[in-house]
Amino acid sequence: MIKIAVLGYGTVGSGVVKVLNTNANIIAKRAGQEVEVKYVLDLRDFPGDPVERKVVHDFNVILDDPEISIVVETMGGTKPAYEYVKKSLLSGKSVCTSNKELVAAYGAELVHIAKSKSANFLFEASVGGGIPVIRPLNQSLTADKIEQINGILNGTTNYILTKMANDGSDFEDVLKEAQELGYAEKDPTADVEGYDACRKIAILTSLAYGQQVDYQDIYTEGITKITAEDFKYARSMGASIKIFGSSKKVGGRLYAMVAPQMIKSDNPLFAVNDVFNAICVTGNMLGDVMFYGKGAGKEATASAVVSDVVDAVKHMNINVMTIWEDEKLPVAPMDEMKNRFFVRIGAAEKEKAMKAFDEIEAVDAGIDGEFGFVTGVMTEGEFNDTMAEFETFITRIRVGF
Numbered sequence: 302m303i304k305i306a307v308l309g310y311g312t313v314g315s316g317v318v319k320v321l322n323t324n325a326n327i328i329a330k331r332a333g334q335e336v337e338v339k340y341v342l343d344l345r346d347f348p349g350d351p352v353e354r355k356v357v358h359d360f361n362v363i364l365d366d367p368e369i370s371i372v373v374e375t376m377g378g379t380k381p382a383y384e385y386v387k388k389s390l391l392s393g394k395s396v397c398t399s400n401k402e403l404v405a406a407y408g409a410e411l412v413h414i415a416k417s418k419s420a421n422f423l424f425e426a427s428v429g430g431g432i433p434v435i436r437p438l439n440q441s442l443t444a445d446k447i448e449q450i451n452g453i454l455n456g457t458t459n460y461i462l463t464k465m466a467n468d469g470s471d472f473e474d475v476l477k478e479a480q481e482l483g484y485a486e487k488d489p490t491a492d493v494e495g496y497d498a499c500r501k502i503a504i505l506t507s508l509a510y511g512q513q514v515d516y517q518d519i520y521t522e523g524i525t526k527i528t529a530e531d532f533k534y535a536r537s538m539g540a541s542i543k544i545f546g547s548s549k550k551v552g553g554r555l556y557a558m559v560a561p562q563m564i565k566s567d568n569p570l571f572a573v574n575d576v577f578n579a580i581c582v583t584g585n586m587l588g589d590v591m592f593y594g595k596g597a598g599k600e601a602t603a604s605a606v607v608s609d610v611v612d613a614v615k616h617m618n619i620n621v622m623t624i625w626e627d628e629k630l631p632v633a634p635m636d637e638m639k640n641r642f643f644v645r646i647g648a649a650e651k652e653k654a655m656k657a658f659d660e661i662e663a664v665d666a667g668i669d670g671e672f673g674f675v676t677g678v679m680t681e682g683e684f685n686d687t688m689a690e691f692e693t694f695i696t697r698i699r700v701g702f
């Protein structure tokens with residue numbers, strides 16, 4: 302029997318206990334032995350809850366107990382999660398976490414500590430919730446050079462954009478509704494500003510190239526400025542608007558961003574709606590491979606955490622190699638990234654736009670007083686310089702077709 306501790310009894314932590322209880326027999330079979338939760342660490346008590354007698358408030362009880370060989374960290378944030386995870390690994394315990402802030406900030410260091418202690422630091426649930434994508438990147442896509450990763454990595458924003466697309470509503474109205482339904486947090490900043498997706502694409506990119514990609518280096522733009530009018534234009538092109546975390550290597554340079562993009566139905570990510578996530582990885586031999594599923598939610602996320610627990614039990618005292626070196630992989634300046642852009646300007650500057658951009662495709666969404674168009678491929682720097690000459694600029698959205 303393996304005894305584990307769960308740090309944080311919130312949505313994911315209680316989900317982990319639920320998954321372990323609900324599927325105890327099949328998990329024991331797959332892990333090769335039973336898995337028992339011995340401690341739950343939380344600031345709160347949970348009277349009447351099945352874990353009531355397992356709750357402890359002092360992390361040292363867990364750290365000092367040699368019976369605990371696996372620690373599940375589902376607290377979120379980096380304080381005190383980083384300290385607890387690092388101490389657990391240094392004492393030879395494996396750690397399974399759903400915490401993307403922790404993994405994006407300290408992944409390389411924690412992977413190294415785990416290796417030095419013949420333990421494991423596993424973080425399947427940190428990206429894409431229940432979707433298996435970390436293990437496939439580490440263990441399945443090992444024959445390919447990864448050329449590109451493109452993912453819908455945030456359920457909250459995908460839900461909001463799907464609603465805006467379907468109902469013709471404005472961002473603020475849909476956000477309010479999503480908050481009322483519990484799909485968006487009271488403070489939705491991390492989701493709607495793209496910060497959550499930024500950490501996730503940083504983790505995926507670090508693993509794809511085996512080096513540290515700092516999330517702070519990734520250009521990040523959220524969805525707060527997307528309007529019902531933007532969707533009218535998208536619809537008139539047979540397109541939709543999604544927010545992607547993307548990275549690609551071109552000529553040895555790494556480009557990465559989080560930003561809304563217009564895509565058409567020939568893109569496999571077009572049909573990924575509501576709170577679902579999907580990640581499309583392109584390998585130089587394999588071509589495209591796509592991972593799709595629930596990117597958030599108690600049971601789905603907990604399922605991924607428990608899959609890590611099973612992996613850790615199967616590899617007790619054996620490090621499952623994860624290549625994530627400290628050496629920084631620089632992200633190329635955003636100005637050098639090439640994209641196409643959908644642009645809205647005042648109708649008065651239509652002729653000027655026709656002259657300023659080489660390849661221009663007009664888009665008519667029946668909105669008076671405006672001129673909408675799509676540019677050819679150009680660098681972000683060239684685009685910004687050109688647009689600086691316009692006085693009636695309304696908005697621009699990158700185009701993924």
Ligand code: HSE
Pocket residue numbers: 430454455456457458492497596597598
């Ligand atoms: N807030 C995140 C989302 C939860 O909406 O996708 C999963 O990381």
